[in-house]
Amino acid sequence: MDRTFRLAGCLLLSLAVSLGQESSLRAEARSSYETIDYVLPRMVKIFGAGGMQSLAAYGTGFLVSKDGHIVTVWSHVLDPDEVIVVLNDGRRFTASVLGAEPGLDLAVLKLNVEDRELDLPHFSLANEVASASEGTRILAFSNMFKVATGDEPVSVVHGVIAAKTNLQARRGAFEVPYNGSVYVIDAATNNSGAAGGLLTTREGRLLGMIGRELRNAETNTWVNYSIPLANLSDSVQQIISGNFRSSAEERDAPTAARNYDPTDFGIVMVPDVLYRTPAYVDRTLVGSSARTNGLEPNDLVLFVGDDLVQSIREMKEAIGRLEAGDTLRLTIRRDDQTFEFRVPKK
Numbered sequence: 001m002d003r004t005f006r007l008a009g010c011l012l013l014s015l016a017v018s019l020g021q022e023s024s025l026r027a028e029a030r031s032s033y034e035t036i037d038y039v040l041p042r043m044v045k046i047f048g049a050g051g052m053q054s055l056a057a058y059g060t061g062f063l064v065s066k067d068g069h070i071v072t073v074w075s076h077v078l079d080p081d082e083v084i085v086v087l088n089d090g091r092r093f094t095a096s097v098l099g100a101e102p103g104l105d106l107a108v109l110k111l112n113v114e115d116r117e118l119d120l121p122h123f124s125l126a127n128e129v130a131s132a133s134e135g136t137r138i139l140a141f142s143n144m145f146k147v148a149t150g151d152e153p154v155s156v157v158h159g160v161i162a163a164k165t166n167l168q169a170r171r172g173a174f175e176v177p178y179n180g181s182v183y184v185i186d187a188a189t190n191n192s193g194a195a196g197g198l199l200t201t202r203e204g205r206l207l208g209m210i211g212r213e214l215r216n217a218e219t220n221t222w223v224n225y226s227i228p229l230a231n232l233s234d235s236v237q238q239i240i241s242g243n244f245r246s247s248a249e250e251r252d253a254p255t256a257a258r259n260y261d262p263t264d265f266g267i268v269m270v271p272d273v274l275y276r277t278p279a280y281v282d283r284t285l286v287g288s289s290a291r292t293n294g295l296e297p298n299d300l301v302l303f304v305g306d307d308l309v310q311s312i313r314e315m316k317e318a319i320g321r322l323e324a325g326d327t328l329r330l331t332i333r334r335d336d337q338t339f340e341f342r343v344p345k346k
Helices: 002-042 233-241 247-251 311-320
Strands: 041-048 058-063 070-072 084-088 093-100 108-109 137-142 155-166 169-171 179-186 198-201 206-208 214-216 225-228 267-269 282-286 300-304 328-332 337-343
Touching: 002 041, 002 137, 041 070, 084 108, 084 179, 093 233, 108 137, 137 179, 137 206, 155 214, 179 206, 179 328, 300 311
Parallel strands: none
Antiparallel strands: 041 058, 041 084, 058 070, 070 108, 084 093, 093 108, 137 155, 137 198, 155 179, 169 214, 179 225, 198 206, 206 225, 267 282, 300 328, 328 337
16 A cells, blocks of 8 residues: 555656746747747848859848947958848838947947937847856847748747857868857857847847857857957947047058059959958959959959968958069969969059
8 A cells, every 4th residue: 555655646746847847948938938029029130242152142230229229240241331221010121330349240320310310129238148168058139041021020940058168260261360169059059140149138138249150260160259349339339429539440550652543553442341351362354364364253362472361351461562563373272272363453
């Protein structure tokens, strides 16, 4: 009889635990749905430059003020003077880059609507930012693959934080400027258009900004990661207040005058919006030496003379050192082959 009572007690305890777990899961599910309802109106879709070398012409951002300040990733999409921003309800505005910190992969946009107040739903970086550890369950919001172009909601992916570590990654053959701490996500979060999206806890606390499509520098595998907002919030506030000077501005302060520029040889490069934008040729000018000598769009410049160049900035610096009468000697990669060109100034 005692064994029967003990067995019945164990069964009741097991049932109570199961019901408690089910209740907890239901509560968490309700919390997740509430979080999604809260976050979606504060997300935006961004449309700008792209379309070359598999670079998407769209991205994601999120509102951080009622006046239309938007946090997003610093990328080629923002190259035009104005980009198109589509709110969650489908309204379309133009926006301009208010400020950026390439070293943090951060940009802040401002909607061009100064003639009227919008009173937009937005996040408070001062009150809603949190930190998380491994195993934290998360939600990732982004316009990956341009699933939303109007009033459609952005995508929501759920997963867990696999690790918090320093980023060691690259885009193609080039190292990325940001190498600070990131959340590595056990979910496919970093797809085309997802950069600039938002990572939150299931309860809605803000964790990070989804980064660009990058590969691990050591394993050559794609990285799903998010930059902690705790690393970005001070810079965001300084940009909005107008009290910010980026590392790029300090780094690019004038030093010595350049004698020549790529356009002097008829070469137009792709938009230079990243710290180490690869030196791809966008186009050559009609009648120029570059076009006459066979340089083509999408050629990747590897060397200027004997100088290895790993970015458009380095290429411009090397060309700027040429003297009057010098012939520009370029080593380029086209598809899987390497070619050398001599381009005289015309």
